[in-house]
Amino acid sequence: MDSAQALQQLINGLTLGSLYALIAIGYTMVYGILRLINFAHGDVLMVGCYFAWFGAVQFGLPWWVALMGSMVLTALLGVLIDQGAYRPLRKAPRISALITAIGVSFFLENLGLVIFGGRPKAFQRPEIFNQLYQWGELRVLSLSVWVPIITAVILAGLMFFIYRTRQGMAMRALSRDLVTVHLMGIDTNRVVALTFALGSALAAAGGIFWAMKYPQINPLMGVLPGLKAFVAAVLGGIGNVFGAVLGGLLLGLCEIMLVAFLPDLAGYRDALAFVLLIGFLIFRPTGIMGEELPE
């Protein structure tokens, strides 16, 4: 494998990693605050894709309007799921909320199947992302270059929000101690809703770029990316936003490296994610950036 191919695979890995990172942030933020693994997150990204598809195909909106619109609508969906399914179980044992999350996941998948049908739909890739850049032997899709850039911009915005605004400070405080923050007079439900909104909007963005990269959408498309993003969140240290990004990039790069250097094992690329998960859970359960918090 020569340097052009290696570079091509590196860019592929960064793109895939950015997609995982965008989705993993939602998982990690919700876990950080509620200690809940939102299994419905993968299906939320699926709904985001369909929102964007509707916007672009049915209403003929330009792609960035459809993207923004979908992010807003998906954020609302995230808040709705929190209010409807998770909030009533705030005081219940954690396993109840976990089971509910799985239930919401099945609900969204089957709702999608009923409304959109089982046949996959083609997702249009905007022309700006469909260009082929060629430098000598290297052929790169413009999408692969844009996705990491756009992801970096989104993340910068998110970091600013979390570390430089009051709402962000409330979110960080909530992840430390939910009850005490409530006693301090902060409306915890509002902050939790905001967390879900942000996480879901990012998942929608991740999902839409995923659909641009692999241009077909179907109601079950969110399952595997969702699971892998969850693995990425765990790898990076669940509860830590920076860790989610790191985990996503790491997982994306590892997956592409496996496929590039061991093409005979390319069929096991999905298994790799779960092997990594098991390995990390055994040897370093808090992940790369996780910290041991006293109970």
Added chain:
Amino acid sequence: MKRLAFVSGLLLLTLAMACPAVAEPLKLGVPFPMTGPNAPYGQNALRGLKLAMAARPQVLGRPVEIVVVDNKSDKVEASNAANRLIQYDKVAAIIGPLSSSNSLAAGPVCETAKVPMVSPWATNPLVTQGKKYVFRVCFIDPFQGSVGASFALKNLKAKTAAIMVDVAQDYCVGIAGFFERAFKKQGGQVVIKTMYNTGDQDFSAQLLAIKAKNPDIIYVPAYFTEGALIARQAREMGLKQIMLGGDASQAAELIKIGGPAVEGLAFTTHFDEKGVTTPAGKSFVKAYRAKYKEAPDSCSALAYDAYNALLDAMDRAKTTKPQALVKALEQTKDFQGVTGVMTLVDHNAVKPAVILHVKDGQFVYMATVSPN
């Protein structure tokens, strides 16, 4: 006078009681993939089946009732669906499943329960091999693979080929092997054989390896989901070779998702409206177009044929009892189907294949190849 009235009254009453009550419906099980990756094939097949039912709603004086159970394009679900149809719905026969993998899963269930099963679309030879109760109304892959190989060598003038195999699907593994064998036998050379899995979305590694070997054509007998993505990524990588596929390429989604990348992609399949040879076929195309406003594909045509072939066998057997029905099915000869004149040999249909290719965003008929 009064006595006459009484006797004729009694006679009329007896006659009225001798008339059969509304006949008990004949249930047929239909385990098609309505959701999942094979949904387009399943949904089209159901269309064909419903059209067949509308044209011929009765057999042996009984109305036909179909029980559709979604097998979700999954082997386990296919097996469960067959079980449920046999045990719970007590169907007389099963039409389906569609894919070879799912038919291989459902076949043993029907074999054990002694319920005849007719697959419209499964082409892997193992589906009917050694089975008494499993049939199909389409050709099998040794034939299809060799048609593909001949087409590649003669029409596409290819001397070398690369093959991409979905190792998770029996159909893909089977037909790739048959193609390879036929291609080599007729003088071609397979320079590389790469593998992928159902559900994979990234084929850059495999395509990079193929690019390095520079074959004349790429044989990709994939289902449309992977086929469309493979075509797109191949073109993005600068691979200009013609891609040749199998009958699983025939789904409208291949073009919708593949876009300009699938232009020129050719494939072997069972049916196309331009290649119709029987009057039944012509009227089927007309009826399908009238109802669904688009051209029928192989799945719908084969499902139509499966239904009618089964009912024809029931007519000949004069019963729906499994043993007699199986015997009648085995003796199917010169049956006028919409996909051609069909004779079942060893539970498989011997029929010509058609070759289509994608041109200007449509499936265009190229040729018909008869078995020799």
